[in-house]
Amino acid sequence: MSVLIETSVGxxxxxxYVDEAAKLSLNFLKLCKVKYYNYCVFNLVKKNFIAQTGDPTCSGKGGECIYRVIDPQAQQFLRVETNNKLKHKIKGTVSMVVSKTQDTEGNKVNVVGSQFFITLQDELEYLDGDFPVFGQVVEGLDVIDKINEAICDEKGRPYRDIRIKHTVILEDPFPDPDGLQEPDKSPLPSKEILASIRIGEDEDLEQENQVDPEQLERLTKEKEAQAQALTLEMIGDLPFAEVAPPENILFVCKLNPVTRDEDLELIFSRFGEIKNCEIVRDKKTGDSLCYAFIEFASKEFCEEAYFKMENVLIDDRRIHVDFSQSVQKLHMGYMRERANQVSVGGDQKLEPRRQYRKYDEKGDKYSMVFDKSTLKSKNKYYMLFFSSFYYMLFFGAIVYSVVTDGLINELTI
Structure with a gap:
């Protein structure tokens, strides 16, 4: 009458105790049988005290007995009596988490659902009488010690998830309750379980300290490259950070300087249609830099040329071929498309700036917001306004001069 519980730490x-705690043992065994405990987290770990689990909501407030799992109309909890002969004396004692409620007559009773805890040290007899014992850990005490050493938050929840991954019934003496159906495979985790994930069991907090220097350098360069690509995307130099090189362009190097574009195209054209063949040359001298890019019409043509042209002799030189890792053509096409857009931020769906001018859809130029007839009528008002303004300035200057001369004469007298 045993159960194997596979956790994320062992x-x-x-x-x-199927004789002393038959009702609790049956409830626990059948919950294990329907895979009820799969993915349940240890939501409460108190060092040198207890480790609690069994709540599929991962909140410490959920859970139900097997009869409620079978029939949603049944009671959520199971009423139990504590066996005073079973004690919390040694480490690894397994007990049910108890809730106290009132029965129909108003009496306080103990009820249990699915949550249980495992004691993490000896001599916890003060739990006797309050929490019913129904089992004992006989193998895996080292796993209990690992759980006891978990780093937890202020509520006792481990920062790194410790979960029940699977349960296997080694021996079951009880017949199945009516309506119980054993699933063919483990069920998928619920939304509550997925939302409760903190630091996953497979995440290594000290991963960088465990890798060799070469691998660490490679990981660092990958992170830097991703950051640089994201920066280029943000400023608009790349369409998106994860842009991949085209699969139909072949890179050819170790060419003879005398090899011409048309010669190279003729040689590679036997594998399929070529859209472009270009030997890269020095911008000033025009001399060949001994490498080229060949763009095929399809990926299949490019792959065939790759497999058959490696180390082939061309103009007394054995060439090397590889798939192109350059995104220059994609980048140039993207920049041309972006330059032709008349929108904000390179997005055609956004409107052009219209504060002072409006876009002339018939041409590529901007026209004034006001038409010519409107401008003529406005110009008349502008001329009248400025003429009046100049006259006012002229008469104001004369008055100012007269008043100033009078004040000076009074001060002189």
């Missing part, structure tokens, strides 16, 4: 085998 395996635990629990022997059940």
């Amino acid at each position: 395996e635990i085998v629990i022997d059940l």
